[in-house]
Amino acid sequence: MKYLIIGASAAGLAAAESIRKYDSEGSVTILTEEDYLPYSRPSISYYLKGKVKESNMALRKPAFYKQNNIAVVTGAKVTAIDRHSKTVKAGRKSYAYDRLCLATGSVPFVPPMENVSGKANALTFLDLAAVKEIKQMANEKTRAVVIGAGLIGMKAAEGLVKICKSVDVVELAPRVLPSILDEKSSKQVKKHLEDNGIKFHLENTVVKAVSKGKQITAVTLKDGKKLACDLLILAVGVRPCTELAEKAELEVNRGIITDTQTMQTSDSNIYAAGDCCVSTDMLDGSKKIIALWPNAVQQGTVAGAQMAGADLTVGGTYSVNAIDFFGLRICTCGLINAQGDEYRDIIKKDGEEYKRLILKDDKLVGFVLINCSQNAGIYTSLISNRISLDTLEGDITDAPSIFLFDKDTRMTKLRGGVQI
Amino acid sequence: MKKVFAREELCINCRLCEVYCKTNHSKSKDVIKAYKSENPAPVSRIAVYGDKVASVAVNCRHCDDPACVNACITGAMTKDKKTGIVSVNEDKCIGCMTCLAVCPVGCIKQGNIAFKCDLCGGEEPACVKNCPNRALLWLEAGGVKS
Numbered sequence: 001m002k003y004l005i006i007g008a009s010a011a012g013l014a015a016a017e018s019i020r021k022y023d024s025e026g027s028v029t030i031l032t033e034e035d036y037l038p039y040s041r042p043s044i045s046y047y048l049k050g051k052v053k054e055s056n057m058a059l060r061k062p063a064f065y066k067q068n069n070i071a072v073v074t075g076a077k078v079t080a081i082d083r084h085s086k087t088v089k090a091g092r093k094s095y096a097y098d099r100l101c102l103a104t105g106s107v108p109f110v111p112p113m114e115n116v117s118g119k120a121n122a123l124t125f126l127d128l129a130a131v132k133e134i135k136q137m138a139n140e141k142t143r144a145v146v147i148g149a150g151l152i153g154m155k156a157a158e159g160l161v162k163i164c165k166s167v168d169v170v171e172l173a174p175r176v177l178p179s180i181l182d183e184k185s186s187k188q189v190k191k192h193l194e195d196n197g198i199k200f201h202l203e204n205t206v207v208k209a210v211s212k213g214k215q216i217t218a219v220t221l222k223d224g225k226k227l228a229c230d231l232l233i234l235a236v237g238v239r240p241c242t243e244l245a246e247k248a249e250l251e252v253n254r255g256i257i258t259d260t261q262t263m264q265t266s267d268s269n270i271y272a273a274g275d276c277c278v279s280t281d282m283l284d285g286s287k288k289i290i291a292l293w294p295n296a297v298q299q300g301t302v303a304g305a306q307m308a309g310a311d312l313t314v315g316g317t318y319s320v321n322a323i324d325f326f327g328l329r330i331c332t333c334g335l336i337n338a339q340g341d342e343y344r345d346i347i348k349k350d351g352e353e354y355k356r357l358i359l360k361d362d363k364l365v366g367f368v369l370i371n372c373s374q375n376a377g378i379y380t381s382l383i384s385n386r387i388s389l390d391t392l393e394g395d396i397t398d399a400p401s402i403f404l405f406d407k408d409t410r411m412t413k414l415r416g417g418v419q420i
Numbered sequence: 421m422k423k424v425f426a427r428e429e430l431c432i433n434c435r436l437c438e439v440y441c442k443t444n445h446s447k448s449k450d451v452i453k454a455y456k457s458e459n460p461a462p463v464s465r466i467a468v469y470g471d472k473v474a475s476v477a478v479n480c481r482h483c484d485d486p487a488c489v490n491a492c493i494t495g496a497m498t499k500d501k502k503t504g505i506v507s508v509n510e511d512k513c514i515g516c517m518t519c520l521a522v523c524p525v526g527c528i529k530q531g532n533i534a535f536k537c538d539l540c541g542g543e544e545p546a547c548v549k550n551c552p553n554r555a556l557l558w559l560e561a562g563g564v565k566s
Contacts, residue, residue, distance in 0.1 A: 010493075040494040046514045052494075056512045059495035294491040294522060301490075320491070322521040329530070331521050373517060375526030377487070401469040401526055402478050407428070413525050414426055416481065418561070 001026035003307055004088065004095055006078050006244065007103030008032035009041055010293050011274025011300035013059055015101045016070045018304025018312075026308070028070045031090055033077035036128055037062060042293065044131040048159035057128070081248040083267055099307040102245055102256060102265070102272040103300060106238035106291055114208030119216045122209070122232040125156040137231055138163045145169075145219055146233040147206050149176040151323060153235035154193070158325050160233070161197045168227050170201045170219075172236075180321065180332045184347075185354050185370055189328065196326040201225065206232075240276045240289055254278060255289050261313040263303040271307055273299035282316035283335050283365050283383070290319050320380055322373065331373035334358065334366030334383045348397050357396065362388045364396070374399045421504035423561050424466075424539070424548055426477045430555035431468065433475035437547035437556060438464040441479075444546035445535075463535040465527075466547050477547065477556060480527045480537035482506050488519035488528065488536075497534070504561075507538045 003019050005012045008030045016028050030038075039057040046052045065072055076090040087094045108124040116122050121137060123130050138144065142164040146157045149171035161167045171178075175186035176193065190200060201221060209232065210218040219229045240255040251257040251266040255278035258264055263271045274296035278287050295317055305312035320333040335343070338358055343365070348355040357379075358366035364382045378400035382389070389396060394404040402410050439451060446454035446462035454462050466479040482499070486506050489497045496512035497519055499505070508519075513533035520528040529535040539545055548558040 014490075040512075042493040042516065043514055052512070052514060056509075057494070293493045293518065294487075297490045320518070320521050322517040324516060329517060331517065333521065373520060373530065375523075376517075376521045377519075377523035377528070378526045380522055381524035402476065403469050403474075407474075410428065410476065414428075414476065414478065414481070416561070418425065418559075 001308075002096055002098045003028045003101070004097035004099070005030045005101040005103055006088065007105055007274070007276075008034065008038045008072060009103070009105055009274070010296035011105070011276075011303070012101070012103035013038045014297045014300030015103060015271075015273055015304035015307070017068070018301045019308045020068050020070060022305055022308035022310040028068075029095060030070065030072045031076040031078055031088070031095065032072065032074055034127060034129065035074050037065070037072055037074065039128060041127060042155075044125070044128055045155035045159040047128070048131050048135055048156075049162045054128075078244060081244055081270075083248055083270070086269065098269065100270045101300075101303050101307060102270065102276060103274050103296075103303075104241040104244060104276045106275040107241045108234060109237045109239045110234050111205075111236055113206050115211055116206070116209045116216070116232065116234075118214075119209065119211060119232070120214040121216050121230060122234060124234045125152055126238070134160075134231065134233070135163075141165055142230045143168075143228045144231040144233065145206070145227055145229045146235055147171075148235035148237060149173070149200065149202070150179055150235065150237060151177065151321075152238070153233065154325060155323075156233045156235055157193070157198050158196075160231075164231070166199065167197065168199045168201060170204050170206055170221060172203065172205050174203050176200065176202075177330075180330065180336060181368065182336075182356065184349075185356065185368055188352075188354060188370065189325070189330070192328045193325060201227075238275070238291060240278075240291075242276060245272070245276070260317075261302075262306045263299055263314065264306065271303040273303040279317045281318060281335070283318055284338070290317060292319055292321055294320055316384060318384060322376070328352075329369075329371055329373055331369040331376045332367065333376070333380050334364075335360075336366045336368055338366060346397055355397065359389070362390050364389060372399065375401055378402070378404060421482065421561050422539075422558055423482055424477075424479055424537070424545055425557045425559050427555045427557065428470075428474060428476040430553050431470075431475045431477060432553060432555070433468055433470065433472055434552065435468045436550055436552060437466050437477050438468060440546040440550040441466045441537075444540060460532070463529050463531050465529060465535055465537040467527075467529075477551075478525060478527055479547070480506060480539075481525055482537075482539065487522040487524065491518045491522045493518055503542055505539050505542065506536070508534050508536060 038059040080089045209216045256272040275291040279290040322331045346357040353372040354370040356368040442464035496509045515533040
């Protein structure tokens with residue numbers, strides 16, 4: 001059996017490992033257009049500010065691939081999938097497959113702006129190659145402008161603020177981190193980021209850039225303001241990378257459509273996993289792109305197992321994310337932007353700590369925790385296991401612990417059912 | 421593999437397990453220094469929850485299919501194939517705490533990076549050795565049937 005995987009991040013690597021678990025014989029090949037063995041993309045901002053070394057960004061030790069007989073072909077940009085001959089084309093080479101997994105991830109979404117495209121100092125913030133370029137360009141004289149105050153933009157800004165003279169962030173929404181924070185909590189986070197040297201221009205956009213040859217020197221905002229700019233980071237957002245799937249006429253609707261349980265696409269020999277796919281949120285049944293690491297690993301693991309003929313299925317998909325900015329910790333899970341009368345909030349604020357629990361009927365369906373994420377995984381398990389809050393013993397608004405559960409449940413969790 | 425098992429009915433909430441865990445994970449291995457002077461301060465990887473009526477020590481279950489390993493965004497959290505111990509590579513961890521966000525028993529401690537029970541490397545752990553009333557046992561994961 002020939003297994004081929006396109007993409008070498010969370011989902012692609014998980015698929016390769018999973019295939020190997022169920023099939024020790026077949027050939028497993030990962031194709032990546034990047035020049036590196038699988039590495040941690042979320043670590044790029046830490047690399048930028050010097051907190052991690054490049055060698056520590058590797059997701060697995062180099063020996064791992066040899067030990068597990070997994071071939072990784074770097075610098076291999078796939079340009080086409082031929083479903084009839086079951087081959088993919090990368091440059092002049094073609095690779096045959098019996099089972100194919102698309103783990104192509106996301107691509108940056110860059111809105112049209114006048115005079116920005118093709119400029120040497122306008123870069124996205126998604127991969128190691130781009131960050132290496134940014135690291136070379138940025139210095140103590142650099143005036144950086146980041147477009148987008150989402151997770152990627154803010155991580156870029158955090159990394160740059162240590163190096164650059166100034167960092168301005170331009171965001172269309174009226175608040176920072178609009179996808180994970182409500183109005184109240186985003187005010188707190190914005191202040192913390194401002195205290196650490198980031199300047200915001202909210203409800204604003206970059207309309208055009210002023211340039212000298214290939215170099216942008218300033219940007220003009222919607223409200224007419226002009227910002228001097230030596231480095232422009234394009235971090236408005238990402239969208240699923242579906243180009244190959246579309247060209248191969250697989251079913252695509254925003255993301256690649258797969259069977260929710262098996263990750264099989266509309267072609268029975270092709271699977272897909274991670275940010276490039278449409279996921280079904282188990283908490284409200286909605287179809288969405290869940291571009292988060294744990295989801296990608298889960299889907300990759302299932303896709304790999306299914307490709308190798310094993311009977312593993314996706315248990316349930318939901319969003320969970322943890323991130324920190326200058327020591328401020330944000331942890332979110334579930335339906336944090338739920339709208340409708342069936343949802344109610346419990347909000348608890350105490351100094352720098354902010355806790356928002358989102359409930360539906362007798363269940364927890366989401367949370368936002370700022371500076372109070374102690375044991376947050378217990379909340380996550382209440383959400384993912386759909387535990388009725390009526391069965392709990394403690395106060396759910398306190399820091400969660402094993403004592404939220406009754407004695408039998410506590411013992412099962414701690415002993416795994418073992419009698420001692 | 422051998423793991424630490426807690427007996428809630430014997431725990432008296434003395435929290436000595438925390439003291440000895442913290443000390444064993446300090447540079448000096450000295451209780452006073454671990455608590456009073458070491459910088460960065462060492463972190464206890466076990467914690468006692470509850471009150472005087474009922475309490476129990478919680479540390480890592482070293483799960484067969486660990487949620488923390490699957491969720492780790494840097495490859496820092498791994499489960500050793502031979503020993504079964506789940507541990508953090510401190511050079512790779514960036515302290516994002518995604519592991520903490522998915523651990524269903526609540527055993528990951530937050531610092532500048534993630535801290536968790538490493539079973540003291542595989543010898544009888546300090547918490548078990550120093551539990552005064554045998555509320556913590558060091559047993560094969562299959563346990564001893566009572």
